[in-house]
Amino acid sequence: MLRKVTLLAAALFLVGGPALASSKAHAPREVAFSFEGPFGHFDAAQLQRGYKVYREVCSACHSMDLLAFRNLGDKGGPFFDPKYPNANDNPVVKALAAEAQINDIDGETGDAMKRPGIPADRFPAPFANAAAAKAGNNGIVPPDLSLIAKARAGGPEYVASLLQGYVAAPAGLTVPAGLNYNAWFPGDVSAGWTGDHGHVPPGGFIAMAQPLTAGQVSFDDGTKSTLRQQAEDVAAFLMWAAEPKMEERKQMGFSVLIFLILFSGLTYASYRRVWRNESH
Amino acid sequence: MSGHSTYQPSNGFARWLDARLPVGRLVWDSFVDYPTPRNLNYWWTFGGILSLCLGVQIVTGIVLAMHYTPSAAAAFTSVEHIMRDVNYGWLLRYMHSNGGSMFFIAVYIHMLRGVYYGSYKAPREVLWILGCVIYGLMMATAFMGYVLPWGQMSFHGAVVITNLLGAFPVVGEAITTLLWGGFAVDEPTLKRFFSLHYLLPFMIAGVVILHVWALHVVGQNNPTGIEPRSKADTLPFTPYATVKDGFAMSLFLILFAVFIFYMPNALGHPDNYVRADPLVTPQHIVPEWYFLPFYAILRAVPDKLMGVLAMFGSIAVIFALPWLDTSKVKSMRYRPQAKLYFFIFLVVCVILGFCGAKLPDDQVIPGLTTIKVFDSDLNSFVWLSRFSTLYYFAYFLLVMPLLGLFEKPLPTPETISSPVLGGDKKD
Numbered sequence: 001m002l003r004k005v006t007l008l009a010a011a012l013f014l015v016g017g018p019a020l021a022s023s024k025a026h027a028p029r030e031v032a033f034s035f036e037g038p039f040g041h042f043d044a045a046q047l048q049r050g051y052k053v054y055r056e057v058c059s060a061c062h063s064m065d066l067l068a069f070r071n072l073g074d075k076g077g078p079f080f081d082p083k084y085p086n087a088n089d090n091p092v093v094k095a096l097a098a099e100a101q102i103n104d105i106d107g108e109t110g111d112a113m114k115r116p117g118i119p120a121d122r123f124p125a126p127f128a129n130a131a132a133a134k135a136g137n138n139g140i141v142p143p144d145l146s147l148i149a150k151a152r153a154g155g156p157e158y159v160a161s162l163l164q165g166y167v168a169a170p171a172g173l174t175v176p177a178g179l180n181y182n183a184w185f186p187g188d189v190s191a192g193w194t195g196d197h198g199h200v201p202p203g204g205f206i207a208m209a210q211p212l213t214a215g216q217v218s219f220d221d222g223t224k225s226t227l228r229q230q231a232e233d234v235a236a237f238l239m240w241a242a243e244p245k246m247e248e249r250k251q252m253g254f255s256v257l258i259f260l261i262l263f264s265g266l267t268y269a270s271y272r273r274v275w276r277n278e279s280h
Numbered sequence: 281m282s283g284h285s286t287y288q289p290s291n292g293f294a295r296w297l298d299a300r301l302p303v304g305r306l307v308w309d310s311f312v313d314y315p316t317p318r319n320l321n322y323w324w325t326f327g328g329i330l331s332l333c334l335g336v337q338i339v340t341g342i343v344l345a346m347h348y349t350p351s352a353a354a355a356f357t358s359v360e361h362i363m364r365d366v367n368y369g370w371l372l373r374y375m376h377s378n379g380g381s382m383f384f385i386a387v388y389i390h391m392l393r394g395v396y397y398g399s400y401k402a403p404r405e406v407l408w409i410l411g412c413v414i415y416g417l418m419m420a421t422a423f424m425g426y427v428l429p430w431g432q433m434s435f436h437g438a439v440v441i442t443n444l445l446g447a448f449p450v451v452g453e454a455i456t457t458l459l460w461g462g463f464a465v466d467e468p469t470l471k472r473f474f475s476l477h478y479l480l481p482f483m484i485a486g487v488v489i490l491h492v493w494a495l496h497v498v499g500q501n502n503p504t505g506i507e508p509r510s511k512a513d514t515l516p517f518t519p520y521a522t523v524k525d526g527f528a529m530s531l532f533l534i535l536f537a538v539f540i541f542y543m544p545n546a547l548g549h550p551d552n553y554v555r556a557d558p559l560v561t562p563q564h565i566v567p568e569w570y571f572l573p574f575y576a577i578l579r580a581v582p583d584k585l586m587g588v589l590a591m592f593g594s595i596a597v598i599f600a601l602p603w604l605d606t607s608k609v610k611s612m613r614y615r616p617q618a619k620l621y622f623f624i625f626l627v628v629c630v631i632l633g634f635c636g637a638k639l640p641d642d643q644v645i646p647g648l649t650t651i652k653v654f655d656s657d658l659n660s661f662v663w664l665s666r667f668s669t670l671y672y673f674a675y676f677l678l679v680m681p682l683l684g685l686f687e688k689p690l691p692t693p694e695t696i697s698s699p700v701l702g703g704d705k706k707d
Contacts, residue, residue: 038542066360143554147360150545151553242553245363245370252371253541260537264530271523278318278515 025186025203026165028157031232035239038254041247042240045221047078050237053217053230058145061137061208063125066146067241069097070119076247077240088119100124138178140207149235149242156239158184163231166210170201179205285309310496315514316521317502319696323397324500325528326390332529333383334488338481340376348428350474352467355430356555374544380422381547382536384570387415395601396622398610399501405602407494412599414487419571419595421480424473426568431552436565438465438473444578447585464558505610506696513696564639572636573629577672579640580665582655590669597676604676606684614690618683625675628668635665 034043051072054064072079073087084090097117102124106113117124127133133141149156165184172195175181181189187204190197212234214227223229240246287305289295294304347366349358362369391411394400400408427438442459446452461468499508508514515521539546547569551562567575577594581587597604612619640662643649650658657663 066357066364071364147553151550153550155550249370249374249541249544253537256537256541257534260530260534264527264534267523267527267530271527274519274523278520 026161026184028154028161028184029164031157031160031235033156033232033236033239035236035246038250040250042076042078043236044078044080045223046233046236047240049217049219049221049223049229050233050235050240051078052219053212053234054145054237056217057211058234059123059126061126061133061142062145063127063142064123064145064241065125066122066144068120068122069093069100069117071241071244072096073119074244076244078237090119093119097121138207142208145238145241147242149239151242153186156235159238160228160231160235162206163212163234164227165203170195173201176205179207180209182206286313310492310517311522312516312518314496314517315508315511316500316517317508317513317696318515318520319502319504320500320521320524321503322524322528323389323393324502325525326386326393327495328525329386329529329532330383330390331488332532333379333386334481334484336375336379337383338485340372340379341478341481344372344376345478348474350428350471352430352470352556355428355470359429371540374540378536378539378544378547380425381539381568381570382532383418384422386532387418388570391415391598392626394501396612396619397501397503398505398605398607398612400602401505401605401607401610402602403498404494404501407491407498408602409599410487410491410494414484414491415598416595417480417484417487421477421484422568422570424477424480427470427473428477429552430470430556432554432556432560432562433549433552433565435465435556435558436562437567438469440565441567442469444584444588444591447588449585466558501610502696503611503613504693504696505613506692506694509695510697566637569633569637572634573632573672574636576632576634576636576661576665577669579636580662580669590673594669594672597673601676601680604680606681607687607689608684609689609692611692614692615683615687616690617687621675621679621683624671628671628675632665632668632672635661635668640665 034041034046070087070093071077073084073090073093074080075085077087079090079092079096080087081090081092084093087093097119100117100121100123101114102117102121104113104115105111127136130141143151149159152158154161161184162182165182166180167183169175169181172193173181173189174192174194176192181203182205183201183203185204185206187206188200189204190200192205193200212227212230215225217225217230219225219229243249285305285308287298287302287308289298289304297303298305344362347358347362347369349355359373362373364370366372394408394411423437423441427434442456442465445459446456448455457463459469459472460466461472502508549566566572574591574594578587578591581590607615607618609615612622638661641656641660643657643659644661644664645659648659652658653663655662
């Protein structure tokens with residue numbers, strides 16, 4: 001069956017079948033993230049706020065399988081403390097891990113049990129399995145967020161825009177039951193559009209209901225909890241989660257480039273010297 | 281290579297070894313004393329750059345394989361384990377994934393240089409064919425390597441490309457079943473792709489040895505396309521060519537480093553950071569950039585089998601180049617008309633690459649509806665790829681043979697050193 005479907009898809013590509021009449025979603029809003037550019041750094045305070053948004057809101061439905069609590073205390077992470085180069089010793093990380101209840105097996109009896117988390121534990125998933133996740137979310141598994149900031153065109157700016165993109169559906173657009181209109185979600189809303197077919201509204205229908213509203217998460221550092229603030233903070237946190245070695249990478253890149261430029265200069269000088277008496 | 285070996289063993293051990301296994305002599309004759317035309321320009325440095333690329337891919341690949349798990353359940357996670365938990369794993373992986381792209385940038389420049397300066401012409405036909413074999417092996421290796429992270433694009437790219445082989449009558453289904461190790465892209469496919477992805481680079485290295493051997497028998501071509509006549513035309517490989525190659529490699533590494541450290545995912549696709557899911561097909565399946573022109577040729581033909589034949593034909597035709605080009609003059613420096621058609625060919629290849637990345641029915645000029653020809657509007661990428669495909673094949677099958685017979689080339693110099701020493705410094 002799968003083979004037939006893919007063959008059909010390939011065939012459709014080959015004959016250039018009916019156009020995918022896609023109305024384009026809005027381009028992601030520009031956000032001046034601190035980690036952009038060749039010398040970019042993650043802003044620890046922003047990552048901490050973003051983590052709070054994730055813990056209090058996103059983690060109710062979305063897993064983050066690739067992240068462990070210890071990562072929060074890694075260099076460049078939200079709760080890094082130079083006093084604890086080994087994140088497993090970091091008391092903040094320990095406390096955050098202990099807030100979670102982790103499924104385990106009792107070593108004595110072999111019975112399933114729950115225990116408080118330790119830094120080595122991965123972030124617990126909100127649902128026991130994919131079927132349970134589907135059952136609780138209109139038949140769609142909420143995507144894992146570990147890599148989401150790299151897995152969508154537009155990256156963290158797309159994530160921040162999407163979270164702020166729940167605008168009122170334009171008049172003439174019928175939103176299907178169980179779905180929500182979002183002007184930044186890539187998709188095609190022409191099926192629900194009764195207006196002019198040349199002017200289908202941008203965006204798509206997304207299964208996730210608007211997750212964030214102004215003031216929903218209160219920030220410990222006193223930052224005003226606007227929708228935009230929460231969206232950008234959680235987007236920054238998700239970018240860190242997707243690419244935790246970004247700072248290290250950019251720093252190393254700078255040294256490597258300096259070396260290579262000097263080395264090229266030296267090699268060029270030797271080249272000139274070796275060839276000085278030869279016409280070519 | 282002409283002339284006798286000038287190798288002089290420098291000590292007793294070297295003399296002893298030279299009488300038993302003359303490896304020192306081989307290295308000396310091939311990489312020190314080997315005469316190179318004195319007028320080689322920077323386009324000739326890509327051979328060295330390519331061996332650097334192969335070395336980087338093999339070394340990083342061997343270390344990555346120590347941490348990677350070739351199984352459908354664990355492959356994606358193991359790649360992320362490399363990115364997060366292996367010391368400098370992110371560096372290894374970004375070197376390897378961007379290294380593939382760098383390899384193709386270099387090989388395309390190397391091949392186009394060969395076409396421009398007629399490097400495939402007698403007596404270098406075997407050298408050229410060996411190069412084409414390397415290119416073929418590179419494509420197979422790159423394709424299988426892209427499948428290994430087991431992301432969405434890996435999986436569905438593998439599905440689309442392996443299904444193409446099913447288009448062949450009679451044998452098609454047997455070939456795909458053999459490739460898949462079953463009846464769909466799954467666990468056995470990943471395992472055999474991993475095994476072959478580890479094997480093929482060593483086959484490439486083997487053919488590279490033959491390629492360099494053939495090169496050292498016939499000697500290098502050069503920008504004039506005139507064979508060296510005397511000692512005045514050549515310089516020893518070391519130090520002249522080595523230092524120039526070294527400088528070019530260093531510049532190339534700067535480009536490589538910019539990609540690794542500042543835009544490591546620019547040449548990849550976001551969908552490949554989503555775990556493979558056979559039940560969810562990405563909206564728009566695209567191969568890596570270096571395959572896009574061939575993907576456009578595939579989709580330009582409305583019939584599946586014919587499309588597959590056109591795609592393979594577009595690669596096969598390159599092998600026949602030495603016999604398709606009838607010109608007596610090698611270098612396009614003295615062939616103004618050939619130069620014109622060559623640059624059109626370059627532009628067409630870029631356009632094909634662009635078409636390969638677009639949906640066939642998307643409009644080339646937005647908002648303009650023209651006439652519907654056959655199955656699509658004329659203002660669509662599918663028609664742009666059709667015209668481009670036509671030129672691609674016409675360039676090899678019509679322009680190359682006919683131009684050699686009818687064009688009037690410019691006068692060529694007597695020897696390499698005459699334009700060089702005469703002060704005629706062209707490119």
